[in-house]
Amino acid sequence: MTAKADIRVLGNLELIGPAGPVGLGGPRPRTMFGLLALRAPRVVSQEALLDAIWGEDPPPSGTRNLHAHMAYLRRSLARADLGDLIVTRPPGYALDVRPEAVDSRQFEEFVRRARSAGTPGEIAAHLREGLALWRGDVLADCPVHEWGHAEVARLREVRLSAMEELLEADIALGRGAHVVAELEGLVADHPLRERFWELLMLALAEGGRRSDALNAYRRARATLVDQLGLEPGAGLRRLEATVLAAGVEEAPRPAERDFPAPVTPLVGRAEEVAELTALLEDHGLVTLVGMGGAGKTRLALAVCENRAEAVFVDLAPLSDPHRLPQVLCDGLGVREDPGVDPVDTAVRHLRARPVTLVLDNCEHVLDSCAPVVDRLLRSCPRLRVLATSREAIGLLGEAIRPVAGLATPPAEATGLDEVRDYAAVRLFLARAAQPAVRALTDDDADALARLCRRLDGLPLALELAAARTNVLSIAQIADRVHDPALLHAPQPGGRFHHQALDATISWSYDLLDDAARTRLRRLGAFHGGFDLDAAQAVWEQDGPSTLDALAGLVAKSLVVVDHRPAGARYRLLEVIRHFAVGKLAGRPAEADRARELHGRFYLASAEDADAGLRGPRQVESMRRFAAEAENLWAAKEWFAARGDGAAGLRLAVATARYHRLSGHYRRGRRWLDDALAGTRDGVPAPLVTAARIAAAFLAYFQLAYADSVAHATAALAGFRALEDRTGEARALRLLGSIARERGHYEEARECYAEALVAQVDDPAAVADIRQMAGFTAWAAGELDEAEALLSEALRHYRLARDEEGVASTRIQLALTAVYKGQLGRAGRLAEEALGTFRELGFKEGLGYAYDVLGLVDLRTGNPEDAVARLRAGLEVHGAVGDRWRQASVADTLAAAYLAVGRPSTGARLLGFADSLREPHGIPVPAQERADRERTVARTRSTLGEDAYHVAYAEGAETPVTLEDGPRPLRAT
Incomplete structure (x- = not known):
């Protein structure tokens, strides 16, 4: 890295080189350099530079101007003996400097040190030194837009925070x-x-x-x-x-407060308290809405802790709604006058006072609550009402604030420290038995996170579960969360509907009418959420009534709405879903009907989504499959339980391509194998043949060549018997791909030629065949033929509007470009494909894109970046089970590790690659053979024969671990 540059962005932009200040030209090149400095030494893409220099509307010549400004900067830097300061790295540029060469990074380091310091004197010293670096506003003479403006604003905020902290330290020092x-x-x-x-x-x-x-x-x-x-x-x-x-x-003045003192600290609600405090300044009525156990009451008490006069009235024990005015007067501590309306008495007491009135548990007396609260607010201008309820009161001007569960750790969270960052975990641990908490280790993190997710972060559920830590481990509690006895903790003096989680849900269920109870029970058939059409199918209702009924359950906090770009989805919290499942199980005929309707709906939905996986609906269809994964699994299980082999086979076939595109090879094969094994006489031959070709493809991706050939050969015979030319071409194409991976290139070409004869009129099928033929030519080392075939495939995929096909072909064209020495073209093609694969969630494609970009990094002299990219690719291929590609990436990664001075890791990777190939009889592709041989020879020469063989054997015998060294990119 360039160590002789001093870059200053905290004020007017300045670059100090070995001979003094360096001229950076006019506003545009200066801005470009300043933006690179803000991100140094990270890469800034050309697209990001365009956005930050010109904003939302760059000129048509923006890219050309960008290149011209870059050329000017490089000439200026070369004259100042800083010619290597700006480097080109796909997809853009970077400053090759250490972070501390930029004054903004120095400033942030001083702030970090101050926040880690132990005394006010140390804090003040670090902050004073950091703030002294500021000469004016960030990039004061460089106009920036978009993310550049956001970064400038961020640094300004850090500066103001640092000034606050410095002044606070000075005050502490007297x-x-x-x-x-x-x-x-x-x-x-x-x-x-x-x-x-x-x-x-x-x-x-x-x-x-x-x-x-x-x-x-x-x-x-x-x-x-x-x-x-x-x-x-x-x-x-x-x-x-x-x-x-x-x-x-x-x-x-002493605060006048009449509400229960909280017996436990509030956990994880600081933002809600602040938001509600602000809402109460602007609204006469704020209603906290959520299911029982969500923590509405505790949150209301926390808001009142900072209010001068607060009165708490618990309506839960109120069985007669007509007595609400009397209960209100009792809560306010005012005596009723005979013959005077109790509401008028309350109004006289509240009219001139700034009181916050908390009405807790309003859901069962809403019809009485609404007119009383309306009269109070109209007559008492300084009154604020904070209500808690399972649904809104329904007054004009009411501010409704849903109260959900506390934040829970995601599935990928690891380690005790990481899961403790989530409020649900903190609450559980705060309420758990102390000996259990003291004994926790990282081994408990997964069970702890799983428990909190299964309870949806509901405070009541977490507290009841935490009470069991005196007799059960956290893993045991997580495995028993749906045991009614687990979440039942009798507490003397507690509210009756908070004695157990099941009781608090029953409280809401009992408030429903018969039709709403039936609808809630039937929602127990869903797994992982549903949309409006699905609810309509399971309820057997028409559209308008479904919407109204669903809105009613949402309003009563029994159904949760998740707003997504593709449209609203609905779900039951897990504890409510389990309750609904239990209620449904008590009515076997109703349960069978609900699950039959559920299964038929998702079978039709899967077949429709599968039809959209090729063409303009591809992204939408992938999202539909991902959203409904759990419902599809439930439908599969239902068909199997009913012995409906045809429906089960249809569902397995409809989901097979999704399983392939999302990298779930094992799951897809298991669904197909189970469905094929469950078929009986009478299942249509076209359906069985479709299942066999789908199973053949998934087995192929797992390198189960024998199974794949058996399925594909049987499918080929089936398609020919059915005179299905399209199916025949698919089977031949797959047999060709198996031959290619085994190194039988001529056999592969023959299969592709025969497939093309069978399917000459379908652009999508022709594209597939040309793509595979082009990939075979690449593997065989015939690059010109590969480029011609792949370019034709790309044209056909575009005609078919097949985004996944276009992106996959771009990757193969990029591989071809790498081996033809066209590295810039290869990088551009791979970046374009990477964007599509990310949008589709196509894991296999992500892996290929990382592979190619890693190859480009390696061949352009950036081995550290190559290691990171290739490790990401290796991770993806390993996750989806693509051992053929995993072996090739391991070979290239070995070369990258050799280039960064770690030949032992490279030797282990070479052994690992051979351990993947040998059990399946896979040769190194001809195109990659020379590179592999050079890597082997150089690694042996560097290590010596004995050390090479020891490391190679380690890689071949045990899984390679790459925890040290450059971190891989996130494979998402």
């Missing part, structure tokens, strides 16, 4: 009087930044200027109310109370 003037300037420049006002009050109070501190609060409040229409936040209000309490003549 220098409050010395920073008052600076703070006065800062509140003038940033009048809406409350932390500067707080620090000014602290500095004034520390200097004995208590009256001035209170005056600062009044100035802050006036500014916030005038410009934002908001009262000061909790921090400023607490500080005012503290300053007031320091004086006799201005003691703070």
Whole structure:
């Protein structure tokens, strides 16, 4: 890396070279260099540079101008003896410097050190040194847009935060009087930044200027109310109370509060508390809506902790809705007057007072709640009502705030420290038995995360589960979450509907009418969510009534809506779904009907989505399959249980291509094998043949060549008996691909030629055949023939609008370009394909794209980047079970590790590659043979024969681990 450059972006852009300042030209080249500096030493793509230099509407000549500015910069840098400062790395450019060469990175390092320091003196020293680097605004003389503007804004915010922290440290060091003037300037420049006002009050109070501190609060409040229409936040209000309490003549007024004191700390709701506090300033009625056990009551109590006057009225015990006014007066502590409407009595008590009234558990008395709350709000301008309910009260102007479960760890979270970052885990551990918590290790992380996900982060469920840690391990609890006895913890004095999770769901279920109860039970047939059409099918209702019924369950917090770009999806929280399943099981005839309707709907849905996997609907169809994976599995299990072999086989065939594109080879084969084994007489021959060719393809991708050939040969005979020319061509194409991977290139060509004769009129089929023939020519080392065939395949795929086919062909053209020395073209083709594969979620394609980009990195002298890309490719191919490609990538990765000075790892990879090939009789492709032989020879020469053979044997005998060295890209 270039060590002699000093780059300054905190102010006007400056570059200091060995001989002093370097001229960077006009605004555009300066901006380009500044943007590269903000990201240094990371690569910035050409597209990102265009966005950040010209914004949303770059000129038509933007790319050409970009190249011209880059050429100018490189000439200027070369004259300053910095010719190697800018490097080209697909898909763009980077500054080849260490991060500390850029002053913004130096600044952020000082901030990091300050935040790790232990004393105010150390904090102040680091921050003062970092802030001294600022000479003005970020890139003050460089106009930037898009992400460049966002990065500038981010650095400005870091600077302001650092200034706050420095001033706080100075005040802690007793220098409050010395920073008052600076703070006065800062509140003038940033009048809406409350932390500067707080620090000014602290500095004034520390200097004995208590009256001035209170005056600062009044100035802050006036500014916030005038410009934002908001009262000061909790921090400023607490500080005012503290300053007031320091004086006799201005003691703070005691808060009037009448609500239960929380017995446990609130976990993971800080943002909700802040949001609700703000909502109550603007709305007379705020309703917390969610299922029982979501933590609505606890959240309401937390909001009231910072409010001057708060009154809590629990409506759960109220069985007679007509008594609500009397219960309200009792809660307010006011005596009813005989002959006077109790609501009027409450109004007289509340009219002139700033009271926050919490109405807890309103769901069963909504019809009475709405008119009472409406009268109170119309008559009491300073009143705020915070309600908790399973559905909204329904008044005009009501602010509805759904309360969901706490955040839970994703499936890929690993390690105890990582899962502890999630609020659901923190709550569970806070409520668990202390001996159990103290004994936790990383081995418990998976069970802990699984438990929290299965309980959907519901606080009540987590607390009830945590109570069992005194007798069960976390793994045992996770395995028993649906045992009714597990989540039942009698607590003396607790509310009856919070005694057990099942009871709190039953409370909501019992409030439904008979039709709604039936609908909720039938939703137990779904797994992993559903859409409106699916609910309509299982409910056997027409469209409008389905929508209204679903809206009713959503309003009652029994169904959750997930808004997605493709449209709304619905789901039951797992604890509610389990409840619905239990209720459904108690009605066997209704359960059979619901599951039959569910299975038939998803069979039809799968067949429709499968039809869309080739052509313009491909991306949409892949998303449909991914969204319905669990429902499709449930349908498969239902057909198997009913002995419906034809339906099971149809579903396995309909999902086979999706399983292939998503890399789920094993699952797809298992579905097909199980369905074929379950077929009986009477299953149509075309369906059996379609299943055999699908099974043949999936076996082929797993290198189960014998099984693949057996299935493909049987399918070929079936297609010929049916006179199905398209199917015949597919079977021949597959047999050709098996021959290619075994190194039998002429046999492969013969199969492809025969397939082309069978299927000459279908552009999609012709594209497939040409693509495979082109790939065979590449593997055989015949690059010109490969390019011609692949270019023709690309044309046909475009005619068919097959995005996956277009991207796959681009990858093979990119491979061809690599071996023809056309590295720039190869990189562009691979990047284009990578974008498509990401959109499709096509894992196999992602692996191939990483492979090609890694090859380009290796051949352009960037072996470290090559290692990262190739490791990502190896990870993908291993995950989907593509051992043929995995072996080739292992060979190339061995060359990359050799180039970065790690020949032992390279030797292990060579052994690993051979261990993949030998059991299946796979040769090294002819095109790759010379590269492989050179890598072997150089690795042997570097290590010596003995060391080479030891490392090679290790790789061949045990799985290769690559934890050290450059990290792989995320294979997603």
